[in-house]
Ligand SMILES: Cc1ncc(COP(=O)(O)O)c(C=O)c1O
């Protein structure tokens with residue numbers, strides 16, 4: 001399998017190179033040259049099989065010749081053995097035709113663990129094959145950072161730098177990032193928003209000299225490895241409800257558009273999905289874009305679902321590339337307009353193609369709180385605020401098929417918001433019992449690319465000992 005950049009000017013890469021590259025060197029995002037497809041018999045056969053086995057079958061075509069099947073199988077088995085729930089991603093029924101796909105049974109209680117546990121192993125494997133080190137930089141609105149730190153802490157081949165917006169993540173999220181005690185991990189509180197952190201990460205990638213010197217790699221969903229790993233659970237969930245002989249729909253709480261792009265990928269691979277619904281909080285840029293065709297960034301609103309407080313939605317670029325018939329010139333033009341003027345108009349044919357694939361809805365804070373309260377009262381099921389955004393939007397997009405809302409985080413990651421909504425303060429699971437007592441290590445830096453680059457250069461072993469050491 002080869003990977004091409006959405007901006008068309010970066011080298012076409014094999015899987016291992018695309019994995020280590022993170023962002024393409026023309027600023028674009030890698031997508032597979034062609035989408036592998038699965039026939040109905042194969043999809044039907046996923047029902048009832050262990051999650052790791054299905055993951056292996058789905059991921060094998062994406063890694064191509066680069067990773068030996070036996071190595072992939074070992075890494076997939078190890079990754080999903082870190083999930084204490086035997087199903088890894090169980091489905092829970094919350095209404096007559098409404099299910100929550102619980103993706104939060106991993107080490108940091110958020111859906112990011114599903115991909116991060118695997119790509120940390122894949123990256124270490126590829127770096128070991130090449131006798132190399134990498135400096136990994138990531139931006140987080142709360143969950144990616146903790147999941148990446150849990151997955152990479154103690155890795156001998158990587159140094160990990162996570163930028164998070166100071167004061168804008170929940171205390172549990174912050175402590176998952178600041179208490180690892182691992183000396184290859186650096187949690188950095190940036191004076192800015194998540195969009196600022198993400199822009200800093202992209203600026204580091206686009207600084208060619210720095211990128212080479214630091215042997216830079218990324219673990220945000222700009223990295224194809226993240227998206228491909230997230231495709232798996234769309235298949236396991238749908239097959240368990242009767243796919244491909246029965247259509248299903250999905251509603252996805254959305255910020256950076258990675259998780260729902262994985263759903264789009266599953267559909268391209270042959271999964272019959274009736275509705276694919278984008279759900280946002282008050283940061284509703286995606287909903288407005290589908291409505292009016294204009295992608296226009298504005299100020300970020302702080303909400304009770306902070307991980308989705310995002311304006312610049314990275315993976316929307318992958319979607320524009322696909323929906324435009326892979327028109328890299330158009331993608332380049334639109335992304336330039338975005339960086340120059342903060343917005344762009346989607347051409348009619350692209351908007352029509354996107355509307356044919358997606359529905360979209362937004363919730364306000366009162367609706368999110370009401371959904372948490374009502375679900376607890378009527379079904380005794382406690383939602384986290386991000387999943388509640390999804391459930392609320394899903395309820396207004398029910399159709400003929402069963403609706404699966406992605407449960408993206410455990411409610412105990414956001415105890416204050418949940419308590420305010422319904423009066424109940426969810427307890428952290430035993431794996432997190434001492435989290436709030438551990439000592440924190442965190443550095444605070446300004447929203448300034450020079451300061452961040454200097455910080456990274458001074459601490460990365462790929463710089464001080466050489467990327468090939
Ligand atoms: C809990 C939670 N839900 C939903 C999302 C949105 O996912 P995505 O950014 O892939 O759209 C995120 C992070 O982005 C998250 O942390």
Ligand SMILES: N[C@@H](CCOP(=O)(O)O)C(=O)O
Nearest residue numbers: 140141142143144220221307
């Ligand atoms: N919500 C995310 C934001 C980063 O998204 P990613 O999927 O691109 O890593 C977070 O929790 O950090």
